[in-house]
Amino acid sequence: MTDVTCRTFIERLDDLTEGRLSPADRGAAEEHLRSCPGCRELERVAAEAGDPVAPPADLLGAVLAITSGSTCGSARARLGDHVDHLLEATDDEMVRMHLEGCDECDRLAAVLARLAADLPSLAELEPDARFVPGVLARTSGRATPAAVWTARLAAGWRRLAHRPRIAWEGAYAGSILMLLLFGAPNAPFADVPGRALVLVRTVQASLPAESAALEAPRIGLALRSRWTGMKARIQDATHDATTTVKRRSSAAWDRLKEELGTMWDRIASGRTRR
């Protein structure tokens, strides 16, 4: 190297100050120094700077600890996403660098990776053989939702009907309902009773007198015949019920007497033995 420019000299300045140049290159560089005051000044400054100070080994960890808290804590907060490859490139690289220097976090990452593979296998757990028959038994006898609601309404009505004062309550509620529908001045059917009365009177007035006289005995006859039939049915039903009650009560009385007699005999025999 015989012809050294300023650019070439600057590129080789570090090698020159640290003594790594070959003798030929060193001679050429020194020759350039003699002819170039700018490069001479540069060489002087570089020589005065001396060796650079090596940073302490834990400098990076110490800086991170001050600026972002525990490095392990920060890394662990991102460990799940690191295992799932969801981190951005920069964050992922930082976590990876941390794992290279931290055995504990590295082992945790390995456990997390294994968990990601193992946990989905727990999604299913076979129940025992009684399971399916049990479900079928509980669902096969079940009615449709409509039937279920009907049954619930019927049960509710039965409970209501067993209330001791249901008759009074029903009459009271019915009266209020009738009053609201027909009796109040602004009720929706307030004019119905009046119109019905007018209608009846109109029909009555329009009937001819002779037809009414003919119809009256026929209606009376029909009523009497119906009453006679109904009375006969009521008498028959009453007779049957009385007979049944007599028969059952007689049998029950006989059994009671027999059991009382047996009991008395036992008591008497016990007394005799004593």
Add this chain to the structure above:
Amino acid sequence: MRRFQARVYAVACSYMRNAEEARDVAQEIFVRVYERVESFHGDRAFLPWILRVSRNVCIDALRRQKARPRATDVLSEETVQVASEGPTPEEATASGSARDLLYRAMDRMSDSDREVLMLKEIQGLKVEEIANLLKIPIGTVKSRCNRARLDLAMRVRRLDPSYGA
């Protein structure tokens, strides 16, 4: 039913922590599904729907259990201790040692962590579906899930230092 019975039973076990009760509750879940299947809209995924039903039934059962403690809950302290040290349902049926290890580790986690872990990592629901199911923000689901995974990893390491090595 056969397609989802194992999954539903696993979910019931996760909530109830008792094999007999889990089986009863799982049966109740299917009865509830049978009754309410008309409320399922076909345009949605079935798994989140059935998991929602399962969760509701399990929570109802747990509430009933709290209101009316079982006979074993009021037995002597010794009996309870023996019962609690016995294997959980999953432990009893787990075939592999890894599964057994995971069940033991999860058994000691908090209910909320175990629930979100079960829904996301085990049942594979999406974060949005879990947020919708649990009625919590998506960010909360993510952070809770990360915390639960890390917690589980540390518990597993304590139980078996060779796991994952």
